[in-house]
Amino acid sequence: MGDKTTISTLVEGGSASAGPPLGPELGPLPTDVGEVVGKINEKTSEFEGQEVPVDVIVDEETGDFEIEVGKPPAAGLIKEEVGIASGAAEPNREKVADMSFDQLCKVARMKASDLVAKDLRGAIKEIAGTAQSMGVQIDGKDAYDFQHEVSEGKYDDKIEAAEGLN
Numbered sequence: 001m002g003d004k005t006t007i008s009t010l011v012e013g014g015s016a017s018a019g020p021p022l023g024p025e026l027g028p029l030p031t032d033v034g035e036v037v038g039k040i041n042e043k044t045s046e047f048e049g050q051e052v053p054v055d056v057i058v059d060e061e062t063g064d065f066e067i068e069v070g071k072p073p074a075a076g077l078i079k080e081e082v083g084i085a086s087g088a089a090e091p092n093r094e095k096v097a098d099m100s101f102d103q104l105c106k107v108a109r110m111k112a113s114d115l116v117a118k119d120l121r122g123a124i125k126e127i128a129g130t131a132q133s134m135g136v137q138i139d140g141k142d143a144y145d146f147q148h149e150v151s152e153g154k155y156d157d158k159i160e161a162a163e164g165l166n
Contacts, residue, residue: 002061005029011054013047013072016040026056030063043069050076071114074130077107088135098137101155104128105162120163125150 007025016022018033022040026033036056044052053070071077075087081103088094108115108123117123125147132143139146149155 002059005058005060007056007058009054009056010051011040011044013050013052014041014045015048016044016054022056026058029058029060031058031065032063036065036067039065039067040069043067047072050080071111074107074111074127075134077110078127078131078134078136081107082136084136087133091133091135094135095137096135098140099131101139101158102162104131104138121150121159124155124159 007022009021009025011022016037018026018037022037023033026036036058040054040056044054050072052072055068055070057066057068059065072080078099079085079087082097082099084097086096088096104124104127105120108120108127111127112120112123115123115126117126128138128143128147128150131138132147137143137146141149150159
């Protein structure tokens with residue numbers, strides 16, 4: 001095995017192409033650009049329409065490659081889940097969407113491996129913090145108030161039920 005080159009970039013899920021930024025980076029390496037792009041699109045198809053971090057690791061001698069796909073930022077997942085183009089300009093004054101508890105759990109599960117939280121409860125609170133900074137409410141409540149209610153145990157039954165789905 002030879003030296004390895006890592007190309008890190010952001011691509012739109014399912015829509016990578018041989019053009020910039022990938023093509024020019026992969027061109028000098030002994031690998032099939034079309035094959036790399038196809039594999040990236042296959043691995044990122046579930047994130048269609050979202051920017052996804054991708055690392056392409058190429059063996060400079062053999063041309064063999066690996067694709068490592070990261071997860072979109074929590075804000076991107078929230079926007080996709082509630083169907084908004086962007087968060088609020090002034091999130092403390094303006095609310096742009098309302099997210100259900102189930103939608104919040106879905107995003108928390110998707111991002112769990114990237115979060116500091118040790119359990120679903122912590123992940124829910126972290127994602128709620130991102131929602132707060134975007135002007136997104138949770139179950140009709142300010143995300144800050146929702147976080148306090150989670151801390152007080154008001155959502156324990158729902159969280160336990162959601163944990164059982166793992």
